[in-house]
Amino acid sequence: MRMVDLIEKKRDGLALTKEEIDFIISGYTNGDIPDYQMSAFAMAIFFQDMTADERAYLTMAMAESGDQIDLSGIEGVKVDKHSTGGVGDKTTIALAPLVASVGVPVAKMSGRGLGHTGGTIDKLESIAGFNVEIPTERFLELVNKNKLAVVGQTANLTPADKKLYGLRDVTATVNSIPLIASSIMSKKIASGANAIVLDVKTGSGAFMKELEQSKELAEAMVEIGNNLGRQTMAVISDMNQPLGWAVGNALEVKEAIDMLRGEGPDDLRELCLTLGSHMVFLAKQATSVADARQKLEEAISSGKALDTLKTFISAQNGDPSVVDNPQLLPTAQFQIEVKAEENGHVASIVADRIGTAAMVLGAGRATKESDIDLSVGIVLKKKMGESVQAGETLAILHANKEDVQEVIDRVIKAYHISPDPVAKPTLIYEEIH
Ligand code: URA
Numbered sequence: 001m002r003m004v005d006l007i008e009k010k011r012d013g014l015a016l017t018k019e020e021i022d023f024i025i026s027g028y029t030n031g032d033i034p035d036y037q038m039s040a041f042a043m044a045i046f047f048q049d050m051t052a053d054e055r056a057y058l059t060m061a062m063a064e065s066g067d068q069i070d071l072s073g074i075e076g077v078k079v080d081k082h083s084t085g086g087v088g089d090k091t092t093i094a095l096a097p098l099v100a101s102v103g104v105p106v107a108k109m110s111g112r113g114l115g116h117t118g119g120t121i122d123k124l125e126s127i128a129g130f131n132v133e134i135p136t137e138r139f140l141e142l143v144n145k146n147k148l149a150v151v152g153q154t155a156n157l158t159p160a161d162k163k164l165y166g167l168r169d170v171t172a173t174v175n176s177i178p179l180i181a182s183s184i185m186s187k188k189i190a191s192g193a194n195a196i197v198l199d200v201k202t203g204s205g206a207f208m209k210e211l212e213q214s215k216e217l218a219e220a221m222v223e224i225g226n227n228l229g230r231q232t233m234a235v236i237s238d239m240n241q242p243l244g245w246a247v248g249n250a251l252e253v254k255e256a257i258d259m260l261r262g263e264g265p266d267d268l269r270e271l272c273l274t275l276g277s278h279m280v281f282l283a284k285q286a287t288s289v290a291d292a293r294q295k296l297e298e299a300i301s302s303g304k305a306l307d308t309l310k311t312f313i314s315a316q317n318g319d320p321s322v323v324d325n326p327q328l329l330p331t332a333q334f335q336i337e338v339k340a341e342e343n344g345h346v347a348s349i350v351a352d353r354i355g356t357a358a359m360v361l362g363a364g365r366a367t368k369e370s371d372i373d374l375s376v377g378i379v380l381k382k383k384m385g386e387s388v389q390a391g392e393t394l395a396i397l398h399a400n401k402e403d404v405q406e407v408i409d410r411v412i413k414a415y416h417i418s419p420d421p422v423a424k425p426t427l428i429y430e431e432i433h
Contacts, residue, residue: 065160080193088242116355130318205351248377353414
């Protein structure tokens with residue numbers, strides 16, 4: 001086989017076979033196929049798209065390009081959740097113990113944050129002592145024992161995707177549905193899940209800004225998962241404002257704990273209950289999605305979900321007393337109010353801008369090497385649909401420096417205030433099966 005012939009075939013809109021796609025991905029991973037040929041191939045896919053079979057072959061080839069996690073030693077249906085990324089998205093921290101508390105085994109591999117979106121691992125590390133570097137054997141043992149463990153991503157997960165994503169970033173080929181869908185799904189497949197629930201974000205703070213695009217991506221991923229024998233469904237959820245109130249590592253952990261206690265913001269609770277009921281149903285721990293939701297609501301009101309969180313934290317050497325005493329989490333030195341400059345109604349809160357403002361405070365990494373400050377961040381006091389008077393508090397900055405004028409300006413710019421009343425936004429747009 002010659003790469004040039006395969007580029008030509010894709011350029012002309014023909015479908016590649018499994019053997020051809022395997023040849024490309026293994027050749028690219030081991031360095032036999034150079035970047036310039038792979039760039040041409042990515043651009044051919046960008047213009048010619050891929051068939052459902054080609055997308056599944058590409059996903060599998062990338063999943064098999066490095067380590068694959070074998071979860072067969074864990075009893076039960078292993079359901080993974082993936083979010084396409086948003087600001088203030090602390091869902092995993094609340095959702096994982098919530099579904100584990102009703103019997104769903106959660107063997108979660110998570111990453112660190114880069115840029116304005118935070119990573120679950122960073123957030124969990126704001127709990128004193130919490131350790132995510134546990135050997136695979138111990139990881140599996142903990143999931144069997146407590147139904148829940150979280151580890152940091154192994155370095156050699158889907159190396160083909162890592163290399164190709166880097167190349168796409170500099171060849172204007174990121175924004176391609178078959179390439180995005182296979183990239184995300186290859187990591188989920190390599191992480192060993194039997195079933196997958198996807199949270200595809202839509203709106204100004206999401207990777208996909210338009211609902212139609214988000215729907216197309218969700219459908220593509222659901223099709224790939226199901227074609228590869230993993231039961232997969234997607235929920236399309238709103239990212240026209242950050243999720244919940246808190247943005248920043250320790251602040252988000254506190255909010256997740258509040259949610260499991262039955263408090264906290266409504267949107268976070270609703271998203272966790274929606275995603276969670278599908279996870280519980282796919283894991284065969286409920287007779288219907290409605291039954292699953294009832295079980296989850298009971299786990300919150302009985303305190304069972306909170307107990308699972310404590311057990312999970314202790315098992316990974318963290319201090320479980322943060323659950324009853326969230327003031328033990330790292331706290332910032334200063335709390336600075338951001339005041340509204342005009343009267344009106346909150347029409348949107350551009351999530352990326354809030355994320356970037358939190359990053360400037362030190363909550364996020366500008367580069368992979370940056371250190372982050374786990375205590376800092378932003379707590380929103382006004383969300384979409386609420387009315388606001390000039391001089392009222394829009395948000396509170398939790399900072400370790402007093403000179404935060406740049407951050408205040410960024411937060412004010414993130415808020416769009418309309419003179420007319422604004423309806424509360426839809427949280428869940430659609431479910432894709
Ligand atoms: N996230 C991924 O993991 N891959 C993409 O291609 C885009 C977003």
